[in-house]
Amino acid sequence: MKRLLISGLLGACMLMGIAGCGPQENGMTHEAIYANLDDKVKTALERSNDPKDIDKEFKKRLTAIQKAADKIVTVEGDKIIVTHKLGTTVMPKEHKRIVVVRTEDPMIALDESFIGANFNEKSYLYNELSNRNVQNFSINDETKTINYEQIQALKPDLIIMRDSYGKAAYNALSKIAPTISVNVNKEEVALLTIAKALGVPEKGEARLKEYYSQAKKTRIALAEHMQGETVAFLRILNKEIRLYPYMKSDLNVFMAELLNIKPPDMVLETELNPTNNAISLERLPDLDAGYLIVSAGYGASSANNQGVADQRLANLKKDELWKNLPAVKADHVLQVDSTLWMAHGIIAKERAMKELYDTWGE
Missing domain, CATH: 3.40.50.1980 (Nitrogenase molybdenum iron protein domain)
Known part of the structure; x- marks a missing residue:
């Protein structure tokens, strides 16, 4: 009772x-x-930290991530089409002047070049962005207002944005250059989506395997220590x-x-x-x-x-x-x-x- x-x-x-x-x-x-608790949480609580079990778990996870990215990025003939939260975008044939709006982490993780981003000295990626000579544009974070004039001045041929900035920002950016959006909260799907959109899916999959390798090492070590x-x-x-x-x-x-x-x-x-x-x-x-x-x-x-x-x-x-x-x-x-x-x-x-x-x- x-x-x-x-x-x-x-x-x-x-x-x-x-x-x-x-x-x-x-x-x-x-x-x-x-x-x-829901069944997903109960199942998660019962997982093993045996290395072989972790490998099986991460292999299954990678497959799920691939399927999620495949729903977003499709290939039709010689066209790469990205169907994202804010719209549908046909990727340009060339993208040598990419500007990112809060998607610099997956771009650096993929070692893909880009010319513009918003960042400051508090950013955990400040050194990487500075060393790449990435140009800084301003964003008012309280109002989520992007300085479109500064982005336009960079003459981008592709923009990759965080989808939380919304439809109005997407529409404004799309007038400057073809724009795709990703949900950065889903880190693995976002990374593989960008890799597939840029035509380098194998690079995205390899990078995720590196990520899972570090996770496995950390997981085993913590389990042994925390008991x-x-x-x-x-x-x-x-x-x-x-x-x-x-x-x-x-x-x-x-x-x-x-x-x-x-x-x-x-x-x-x-x-x-x-x-x-x-x-x-x-x-x-x-x-x-x-x-x-x-x-x-x-x-x-x-x-x-x-x-x-x-x-x-x-x-x-x-x-x-x-x-x-x-x-x-x-x-x-x-x-x-x-x-x-x-x-x-x-x-x-x-x-x-x-x-x-x-x-x-x-």
Whole structure:
């Protein structure tokens, strides 16, 4: 009866979207949480870290990525056609002056040349972009306003944009040059889509295999070191503390899907209501993860005050609630750069994996 009551209340919360029904209020038992998880999450929790099993898993994953990219990019005679979220684009025969709008990560990962991008010194790819002599154009990130005049001045013959900038931006960019859009939140599909669109699918597939090789190495090392301990990812913002879900957040889903990192119950709770992942200080003692990843603040393009978030984390570290967390007591806390960890792209994820490996895998 208790389980049915909890399940019913949870369902009501999810249907009504009540903010107060987040993880800070539920305090559900392990049994109640597990009973309400969807089958995808349950299957993920039961995966093996045996090298042969990982190889089979990643081979199946690559096949799924290829199928997803094949739906987006098709070849008709001598034409390459990209059917994306914002429209349908026939690729130009030549593309020697490519401009990217927040798709520099997959382009650099593929080692494809491009002439223009928006970036600043906080970018995790700043050195690579500077060394390539990529021209910088401006974007107002608060309004997502792109400086089209600056892009036009670069005389691009192809533009590759992040699809979250929307239809109006796509229409404006398409007047300058043929434009395709990709969902960078799906890093692997985005990379292979771009590779296929540029006529180098084999390069994309080879690059993904490199990516999976690093993931396998990191996964095995972490499993051996952590010995079944759980991991949680906290993000400290100006006005709240967020506990990220296990598989329903694009920011850290790679830890679940590729690295098979196990979550504590409190993280699994957020799977049941991922729209509200803010937690209260009063609920913090329930976070019994053996390892903790913590970031403060925002990504490289954010206009929010990073200093406020940094100070909030500094104050939190002085709190007895924080000091008594199992991960803190065991010195198993990794503070990471939000600029990198909030980014989308396989280079960003590879660097995050390296950080995990260097800290807890050796």
